[in-house]
Amino acid sequence: MTFFLQNLVNALQWGSFYALIALGYSMVYGILMLFNFAHGDIFMVGAYIGFGVATGITALASMGAFALPNWLILVLTIIISMFLTSFVGILVERIGYRPLREAPRASAAITGLMIGIILETGNLALLGARRVSFPALIKSTTYNLGGVYVTNKKIMIVGVSLMLMLGLHQFVRRTKYGMAMRAMAFDYVVVPLMGVSINTIAAMTFAIGSALAAAAGILFGIAYPVLDPYMGIVFGWKAFVAAILGGRGSILGATLAGFLLGFIEIFVVMIFPSTLRDLIAYSIILLILTFRPHGFFGEPYSARLRL
């Protein structure tokens, strides 16, 4: 039983990363019918910006400019990095995707791959191939709950992720901009005729998706404190799988599928030899998609997507 619970705790943490990143894929698809393949790399950029901000604030604080408790530094890091990374997202949309909005979707997808490579190699040129250590902002404390080991980091990661997801949900449901996004997802040809600017909404979607990716990047840096310029590639692909599994364009779907993917990966190892992890995990997902080709919450005709 403790074995099972321990795996459950592990899976919750692992799934939060997938969910946060899958949301970015899914939202962009909902609005523009476009898979932003650079999203995994925006996640990487977010993690590096987080690294920069955290190092900067810690350096300032230690120089005596101001005294801050570590948790406040963390909160500031997350907020500032989300803000900064959202501009990276806007830039990617403006430079990479907007000129191609009328082009075939394949061209746009290829552009995404290229932007990804530019971000990776740009980072490589800027910071070199050395891996960087994400600063330990919170001291890791392990609690032993009847044989199940939970760290304060794990609780924080799952908590912050859920808060962000809930925030996004509220934004999309309750605000005017959220309504515009949902309308745009419903029909991006007619809605602009009603006076809603597709450029504003597209930029906003990229900004929000990138901000979430940045938050994921920082939380990732706290859990796995070794960053390298290629960390976003495979991770991005897997989150993309989660977005598909959840149903393209569905926020709830992406969240649930992200967690589900984390659970499948962890629990496959619990039962089978770990060598077969990805083989079995992704076969299961393939099987699910065979029976539900549009994912859990996707709709058969892509013109009618939910957000």
Add this chain to the structure above:
Amino acid sequence: MRKGLLFMVSCLVVGIIFSPCAWCKTKTIKVGINAPMTGDIPKVGEGTKYAAQMWLEDIKAAGGLEVGGKKYPVELVIEDNEAKAESAVKVNTKMITEDEVLVIVGPQASKQAIPAGGIANNYKTPMISPWSTNPDTTEDRPFVFRGCFLDPFQGPVLAGFIKEEFGYTKAAVLYDVASDYPKGLAEFFKEAWEKMNGAGSVVAFESFTTKDVDFSSQLTKIIKSGAQVLFTPQYYNEVALIVQQAHELGWNKPIVGSDSWGSAELIEHCGDDCDGLFFSTHYAAAGAKGATKKFIDRYNKKCGYVPDDVGALTWDALHIVQKAIESSGKITGNIEKDRNAVRDSLAKIKEFDGITGQMTFTEDGDPIKCAVIVKISDKGEFEFYKSACP
């Protein structure tokens, strides 16, 4: 269409005219360095490059390499293999066919050295890998050599050390199944351990794939298995994550590693979590004497940190190459003939006294030398703990 074609052709022509050595045929001795400058283990590439540059400085100061009473200038061709097997193959092919190097030093990790060694052997170009410990690198390849001990030696050394030091009978192994070095070493360790403690004494044999960062499910399984010690022959970046996650999941027993741990960057990523752990390696910088000490001081002065084993092994490999070239008779200018001559004289070297210890070469081009068990001190330094000889 026509214009485009013309433009492309003229570009090509201009490119060929201006490319440095398409016309000339100098008698420079070119030494290829195939190293991971970027990718998973850039610190390894850096150490290789610095050691090679120091070697070149010495050669330049001496006015070149002396072969058959004549001095030849030496040029290094340093290429990045991105720590990928396919790139290492590409780099070797390029260095052999385009740059016409006489001999190749590298690649370092077995994952790249095994496939790249095949290329070198096919093109009949001598290659020496300073750091690759997997037996497949040199097996049945007369043109491929190495400068370090092998995993079939390192595996039993570690198993024996754990047995002797702690008296444990149950071990767990966690390794990367997609990389030749950890996979090979994990299997050699398992074999040796089960020979000592009976079948089934490796209670958990778990794996992951390159680029994974979350090992929680494997570690949970290992903890449940009741293992007394964890052996993980991984590279330094993964070690930091594995050790931290193991501690966070409540593991407080020893974790033991192999020579891939021995990078100057390990402590930077791992922090206090790695204190008190053991690993086997090629040399220990703390407490070195003689030529080794001189090398360490010089490297430290030039690069600002104490060299790890890769730097030292590359240094030794380059000196073995130097010895081979110097004793190869003469440089004819016919690259194929010269490569054969260098191979033959490399194979003739029977003993070599390097900064990583005394080595004797076997028929296959593998050295027999001692391993060092290092303990990571509370200050994060690699301290010599004991020496294990074959």
